[in-house]
Amino acid sequence: MCLGIPGEVVEIMTDRPDLAQVDVSGVRRAINIGLLEPGEIGVGDWVLIHVGFALSKIDEAEARAAMDFLKSIGDAYTDELAALQNSKID
Template sequence: MEIEPDRSDLAKVDVSGVRRAINIGLLEGERLEPGDWILIHVGFALSKIDEAEAKAALEFLEGIGQAYDDELAALRDSSIDRG
């Protein structure tokens, strides 16, 4: 993860190999650093989680198969307006 230098409300993240910008405004006041695990939904960071929780969530998502693959494809094709 990398916080955008000119937009403190945006961060670059890696979701299963897909690098995206997400909005981290909901986590204002939370100390965020590269390597942190963040629960995201529709382009917004919802909470900071620990590695064990992240691993469990990822295993669940990978276990649902095609639906997860479809979500990754949609994530690749989406963008956040940086204007």
């Protein structure tokens, strides 16, 4: 099962403005932010991530609620974190 997972933007890549470094429960990875409007997100914003792409900007309360839900369903959350940890965008 593939789920959208919230992540906090910790860096917008200066050499690749279509990429951002995000933190998802301590796992940091580059994701593609090209589906969002230019300038829509910045450091400290939360995004909903699916297969390496930021689909939308969400607020922190929505991100926390989504993370709580994902943690409550167990294996799907663990599998999604493992997939994120093993992913890499160059």
